[in-house]
Structure formats: C-alpha cells, structure tokens
Amino acid sequence: GENVEQHPxxxxxxxxxxxxxxxxxxxxxxxxxxxxxxxxxxxPQLIIDIRSNVGEKKDQRIAVxxxxxxxxxxLHITETQPEDSAVYFxxxxxxxxxxxxxxxxxxxxxxx
Amino acid sequence: xxxxxxxxxxxxxxxxxxxxxxxxxxxxxLSVYWxxxxxDQGLQFLIQYYNxxxxxxxxxxxxxxxxxxxxxxxxxxxxxLELGDSALYFCASSVLRGGYTFGSGTRLTVV
Numbered sequence: 001g002e003n004v005e006q007h008p009x010x011x012x013x014x015x016x017x018x019x020x021x022x023x024x025x026x027x028x029x030x031x032x033x034x035x036x037x038x039x040x041x042x043x044p045q046l047i048i049d050i051r052s053n054v055g056e057k058k059d060q061r062i063a064v065x066x067x068x069x070x071x072x073x074x075l076h077i078t079e080t081q082p083e084d085s086a087v088y089f090x091x092x093x094x095x096x097x098x099x100x101x102x103x104x105x106x107x108x109x110x111x112x
Numbered sequence: 113x114x115x116x117x118x119x120x121x122x123x124x125x126x127x128x129x130x131x132x133x134x135x136x137x138x139x140x141x142l143s144v145y146w147x148x149x150x151x152d153q154g155l156q157f158l159i160q161y162y163n164x165x166x167x168x169x170x171x172x173x174x175x176x177x178x179x180x181x182x183x184x185x186x187x188x189x190x191x192x193l194e195l196g197d198s199a200l201y202f203c204a205s206s207v208l209r210g211g212y213t214f215g216s217g218t219r220l221t222v223v
Contacts (some may be wrong), residue, residue: 034212036214041216042216042217043114043116043204043215043216043217044155045114045214046213049211098167098168099145099168099170100212102147103154104154105154105155
C-alpha cells in the first residue's frame with residue numbers, strides 16, 4: 001500500500017522567512033496530494049491540494065509543487081506569520097475514492 | 113464549524129470497557145472516514161464507508177468496528193479498551209473524490 005514520508009518533523013523560522021516541507025510517496029498510482037493544517041485542539045483543515053496533471057499550484061502565500069517522476073511533493077509558505085504556527089500534514093491517494101494516507105506531520109513554529 | 117460533527121468531544125473510560133463514537137458528515141458527503149491520531153503515529157486510517165457500505169479498511173483492530181447508517185451518520189465502536197487506545201479519533205467526510213473535511217475529534221482517555 002501507499003506510504004508517505006514527511007520531512008522535517010519540526011521547523012522553526014523567523015516571521016517573514018519562507019518555510020518548505022517535503023513529502024515523498026511510494027505508490028505510483030497516487031494522483032491526489034492535499035496538505036492539511038492542524039491547530040491545537042482542532043481537526044486538520046485542508047489548505048491546498050494538487051492533482052497529478054499539475055506541476056505547481058499557488059494560493060496567496062502558499063504553494064505546492066509536485067514531481068511525479070521522483071514521487072515527491074512540497075509545501076512552500078512565504079512571508080510566514082505567527083498564525084502559520086501549526087502542525088502540517090501531507091497526504092496522498094489515488095483519488096478513486098480510496099482513503100488518504102498521511103505523513104507524520106511537521107510542527108512549524110514562526111517566531112516574531 | 114467544518115460541517116462534520118463528532119460526539120462526544122471527550123471520553124474517559126476504564127480498561128476493558130466499550131465506547132461508541134459518533135460522526136455526522138457534512139451535508140451531501142457520502143463518504144465517511146475514521147482516523148486515529150496518537151502522538152507518535154500521526155493520522156492512522158482506520159476504515160472508510162461510502163453510502164452505507166464499507167469501502168476500505170486500514171489499520172483497524174479486530175476490537176474496533178464501525179458502521180454507516182441510512183442517514184449517513186457513522187459510529188465507531190471500540191471494545192475491550194486498552195491503555196494504548198487512548199488517542200484522538202477523527203471522522204472526515206467527502207464526496208467520492210476530493211479533499212476531506214474533518215470534524216473536531218473525540219479525545220478518548222482509557223484509564
């Protein structure tokens with residue numbers, strides 16, 4: 001089955017810096033790659049997703065890139081703010097209605 | 113409010129007991145997924161239902177079971193509870209394809 005590896009497990013940046021989180025997946029059939037943000041005491045919230053027919057997608061300060069050949073995808077957050085501090089999860093599925101498999105998460109801390 | 117409702121929010125019970133967690137999916141979503149989140153294991157997929165039928169199983173223990181009812185709400189039953197079952201249990205819903213919407217979770221503490 002699918003296996004998703006996520007790095008780093010923790011990331012500390014200064015406000016205004018960029019943050020990059022990387023994930024690799026094992027199943028070449030996977031074609032849907034969402035990212036979730038989880039704040040303390042809350043459920044994960046979808047922040048951006050990408051499908052395999054697209055190499056990059058942006059939404060304001062957040063962008064995701066996908067390299068299907070290398071089976072890796074990354075989350076880029078620019079101009080980080082303290083409210084970006086949270087745990088971020090990447091995930092993968094084949095989008096045929098099968099379940100998402102999640103990475104183990106990255107705890108991002110943005111200090112002002 | 114995400115539209116996915118989970119009850120109860122907190123549950124404390126003793127080892128050996130049985131509990132039921134409930135999830136109401138977002139309106140229009142036919143798929144329901146259950147995940148277990150513990151500190152060292154991240155979000156572990158347990159089981160998926162689609163329109164009342166079991167669709168996929170993940171790392172779900174035999175002591176755990178679930179079902180989805182005709183009104184699409186789902187229940188996760190955990191029996192013969194052990195200390196190691198203490199975790200956050202999340203329900204998520206989706207249309208068949210696409211991103212999930214998660215509920216706010218049930219925190220289970222087994223003492």
